[in-house]
């Protein structure tokens with residue numbers, strides 16, 4: 001199986017449900033360690049709205065950090081992600097239980113150049129599921145994976161546009177909104193119609209199991 005515009009591990013789906021799962025803010029903490037990374041580099045993220053750019057300020061003089069500097073620090077953060085990013089609580093345990101019922105595939109919007117380091121970091125924390133890295137929209141990627149299979153399909157992500165992209169391309173998908181950072185979750189826009197909002201991994205796991213059981217009749 002080959003996913004267009006992506007770099008990915010070998011993908012072999014069984015005849016069973018499919019769970020497509022985002023990484024940042026879903027299985028790996030992103031906002032909390034990025035705040036720590038900014039602090040380490042003399043900047044702070046002020047959580048006043050649901051975005052990074054425009055909310056980062058210099059600790060030295062309080063000035064807004066230019067967008068290109070924020071982008072450069074984000075890139076440097078991902079180059080050192082294995083020193084900063086930690087697993088989201090209960091993610092590995094929930095996915096391990098779900099993996100007895102379903103195939104799990106990670107779908108991350110990270111530039112493919114960071115794929116190797118991310119693969120190593122995931123495996124270190126017990127996330128031994130195949131990963132797709134692509135900056136293309138997520139809906140077509142899920143469609144390429146799932147096609148016209150009759151099995152249930154689930155998609156978990158923190159971002160509105162990703163959830164709605166999958167809703168558009170694979171409308172039968174159970175869409176689950178999950179975001180680890182409480183502060184930014186409170187600032188996030190509503191994920192849109194047709195999306196279940198999970199407060200944590202145990203909640204997401206129960207939503208997914210109920211969906212799979214209902215589909216099995």
Ligand SMILES: [Mg+2]
Nearest residue numbers: 022024025158
């Ligand atoms: Mg994410």
